[in-house]
Amino acid sequence: MAGSTLTIKDLHVAIDGKEILKGVNLEIKGGEIHAIMGPNGTGKSTLSSAIMGHPKYEVTSGSITLDGQDVLEMEVDERARAGLFLAMQYPSEINGVTNADFLRSAINARRGEGNEVSLMKFIRQMDKQMEYLEMDLDMAQRYLNEGFSGGEKKRNEILQLMMLEPKIAILDEIDSGLDIDALKVVSKGVNQMRNEDFGCLIITHYQRLLNYITPDYVHVMMQGRIVKNGGPELAQRLEAEGYDWIKQELGIEEETVEQEA
Amino acid sequence: MTTEIKLPFDKAFVSSFSSVVNEPAWFAELRLKALEQFEQLSMPKPDKTKIDKWNFTQFHQHTVKSTAYTSLAELPNEVKALVDVDAGNQNLYIQRNQTPAYLSLSDDLRNKGVIFTDIFTAAREHGDLLKKYYMTQAINADEHKLTALHAALVNGGVFVYVPKNVEITEPLQAVFVHDDAEANLFNHVIVVADDNSSLTYVENYISTVEESNTLANILTEVIATTNARVQYGAVDNLAKGITTYVNRRGVAGRDSEIDWALGSMNEGNTISENTTNLLGDGAKGDTKMVVVGRGEQTQNFTTTVVHYGKHTQGNILNHGVVKESATTIFNGIGKIEHGASKSDAEQTSRVLMLSEKARGDANPILLIDEDDVMAGHAASVGRVDPVQLYYLMSRGIPQTEAERLVIHGFLAPVVNQLPVEKVKKQLTEVIERKVR
Numbered sequence: 001m002a003g004s005t006l007t008i009k010d011l012h013v014a015i016d017g018k019e020i021l022k023g024v025n026l027e028i029k030g031g032e033i034h035a036i037m038g039p040n041g042t043g044k045s046t047l048s049s050a051i052m053g054h055p056k057y058e059v060t061s062g063s064i065t066l067d068g069q070d071v072l073e074m075e076v077d078e079r080a081r082a083g084l085f086l087a088m089q090y091p092s093e094i095n096g097v098t099n100a101d102f103l104r105s106a107i108n109a110r111r112g113e114g115n116e117v118s119l120m121k122f123i124r125q126m127d128k129q130m131e132y133l134e135m136d137l138d139m140a141q142r143y144l145n146e147g148f149s150g151g152e153k154k155r156n157e158i159l160q161l162m163m164l165e166p167k168i169a170i171l172d173e174i175d176s177g178l179d180i181d182a183l184k185v186v187s188k189g190v191n192q193m194r195n196e197d198f199g200c201l202i203i204t205h206y207q208r209l210l211n212y213i214t215p216d217y218v219h220v221m222m223q224g225r226i227v228k229n230g231g232p233e234l235a236q237r238l239e240a241e242g243y244d245w246i247k248q249e250l251g252i253e254e255e256t257v258e259q260e261a
Numbered sequence: 262m263t264t265e266i267k268l269p270f271d272k273a274f275v276s277s278f279s280s281v282v283n284e285p286a287w288f289a290e291l292r293l294k295a296l297e298q299f300e301q302l303s304m305p306k307p308d309k310t311k312i313d314k315w316n317f318t319q320f321h322q323h324t325v326k327s328t329a330y331t332s333l334a335e336l337p338n339e340v341k342a343l344v345d346v347d348a349g350n351q352n353l354y355i356q357r358n359q360t361p362a363y364l365s366l367s368d369d370l371r372n373k374g375v376i377f378t379d380i381f382t383a384a385r386e387h388g389d390l391l392k393k394y395y396m397t398q399a400i401n402a403d404e405h406k407l408t409a410l411h412a413a414l415v416n417g418g419v420f421v422y423v424p425k426n427v428e429i430t431e432p433l434q435a436v437f438v439h440d441d442a443e444a445n446l447f448n449h450v451i452v453v454a455d456d457n458s459s460l461t462y463v464e465n466y467i468s469t470v471e472e473s474n475t476l477a478n479i480l481t482e483v484i485a486t487t488n489a490r491v492q493y494g495a496v497d498n499l500a501k502g503i504t505t506y507v508n509r510r511g512v513a514g515r516d517s518e519i520d521w522a523l524g525s526m527n528e529g530n531t532i533s534e535n536t537t538n539l540l541g542d543g544a545k546g547d548t549k550m551v552v553v554g555r556g557e558q559t560q561n562f563t564t565t566v567v568h569y570g571k572h573t574q575g576n577i578l579n580h581g582v583v584k585e586s587a588t589t590i591f592n593g594i595g596k597i598e599h600g601a602s603k604s605d606a607e608q609t610s611r612v613l614m615l616s617e618k619a620r621g622d623a624n625p626i627l628l629i630d631e632d633d634v635m636a637g638h639a640a641s642v643g644r645v646d647p648v649q650l651y652y653l654m655s656r657g658i659p660q661t662e663a664e665r666l667v668i669h670g671f672l673a674p675v676v677n678q679l680p681v682e683k684v685k686k687q688l689t690e691v692i693e694r695k696v697r
Binding site for chain 2 (some may be wrong): 052053054055074077079080085086088091092094095096097101102103105106109110121143144160164214
């Protein structure tokens with residue numbers, strides 16, 4: 001089966017009545033890795049939250065479709081089961097629910113009643129992926145994200161990505177707060193997912209991550225819109241020269257639209 | 262304000278009950294004295310809950326007739342789920358309403374001098390020992406109307422005594438089966454751990470009737486003398502319509518420790534007190550409690566640790582879930598008396614409300630009369646966090662299942678403390694059924 005396609009058209013999104021995204025257009029296909037870059041507060045994280053259906057974000061106009069299906073009509077869990085995944089910038093901590101129980105519930109929710117994954121198979125798979133991500137195996141029995149360090153939380157997001165095998169994944173600032181070793185491990189996880197059925201949108205404001213995960217397309221976001229598109233060389237130029245040249249080129253003075261995240 | 266309460270049972274009735282069960286004179290006298298005291302005493306006043314309209318005193322039957330179980334195979338399924346039906350040499354007491362219905366104590370424990378028997382047999386056969394501890398050290402009959410009523414009318418219960426230096430590894434288990442809608446419970450549990458001894462005791466109160474317009478007045482006394490350790494687990498699961506007053510109180514002597522793991526799953530209105538008095542230096546008290554409130558019920562839980570000895574340590578952890586129109590109040594009290602230096606009083610109470618009409622309250626109270634101490638408290642009342650639900654749902658978990666996980670997770674850290682696997686499992690099932 002060929003990969004899926006996530007299509008975003010003229011997307012406008014508001015928080016508490018304030019418009020943050022002002023017409024975003026983007027298409028991500030299976031096999032492609034896209035990176036959205038941009039300074040803080042330009043709407044990058046808003047885009048990822050709106051795609052996943054965060055309750056605080058209101059889509060005021062535009063459309064998001066996955067293989068032609070209207071994503072905006074779906075509940076959050078339906079979006080996930082349709083094949084979307086968001087590695088979050090700030091994953092929730094959930095007391096009393098072990099990492100393993102949580103992941104098994106998530107896998108079984110996809111497989112449906114009567115088709116649950118066998119416990120042994122699940123444990124083997126989870127152990128294997130945890131080892132690949134150089135995680136302490138005890139973390140399977142720890143409460144979900146509770147007391148995890150920043151790096152542990154990010155690895156745990158990638159562990160979920162690898163276990164759930166979505167069609168399209170969005171990684172929201174998965175690199176922030178990571179040291180270089182953790183960054184390499186996280187990138188290794190994402191690269192292992194790379195195949196023609198897997199599409200990925202990486203949101204970052206550092207080019208550093210893109211040294212380890214080479215994107216096919218790079219987009220720059222400012223003022224709630226994608227203002228520039230290019231290939232990997234665009235990311236390198238941004239790293240070397242910053243964003244000012246784009247602002248000048250486009251006549252933008254203030255690039256932000258939202259409060260510092 | 263005192264209102265005249267006419268008791269349905271008088272002196273003559275109480276005396277005749279004493280002679281029917283063949284009680285020693287001191288026990289019978291204690292009953293009569295308490296019956297007299299009842300008149301003068303006032304009702305207890307749980308903080309934040311008005312109970313003047315609740316019925317704790319009017320009822321029809323003091324005892325009901327129930328037959329004993331000849332084997333565990335006869336147990337109703339709800340009770341079978343709690344006990345190990347196939348185990349031979351176990352330590353198990355089952356009471357059916359007021360009737361001692363099954364008892365098994367291992368030869369090993371018997372030979373070591375452990376006493377584990379119903380309260381009436383204890384009064385007859387171990388009278389002197391029982392007299393030393395029964396309503397003398399932990400709870401007094403004359404505290405208020407309900408303790409006096411209990412002392413006058415006690416109609417069931419169990420006595421546990423662990424002699425000096427005996428350490429019991431296998432738990433002692435008691436199941437109080439309530440299978441007669443007319444049965445009122447005045448149950449008294451007394452657990453004594455003598456010097457350097459240790460034990461784990463787990464009890465279940467379980468109704469097999471759907472609804473019962475009766476009352477339960479349950480007192481528990483735990484005495485840990487010196488360097489003794491008592492782990493006390495309890496799951497209360499009494500039916501709708503039963504008004505419950507339950508008071509579990511422990512006294513810990515020097516270097517002793519009393520740990521409570523309590524699951525309150527009653528369907529009726531409930532006033533619950535749990536107190537640990539840390540009398541001796543170095544004593545420890547730890548209470549962990551989970552509560553589920555639903556329907557129209559009102560429940561009030563006061564958990565208290567009183568520090569008398571130096572270097573004493575008290576810890577309270579209460580988690581409650583409230584749904585529908587139920588009300589759940591937690592009062593957590595850490596009291597450090599003058600002279601109890603280097604003591605530490607910690608408490609956390611959390612209430613999770615699952616509906617608009619559910620009411621929850623968590624009141625931390627620290628009463629400290631000594632300078633050189635540590636104390637801390639945390640309390641919260643809130644609803645399921647929508648961002649947590651979003652996170653779980655973003656992995657494909659449907660909302661109802663995500664809510665179940667959050668609620669289960671909220672209670673699990675306390676449930677996991679219960680000492681007997683089967684009881685823990687059964688409590689988890691009861692919780693799942695109640696919060697669904």
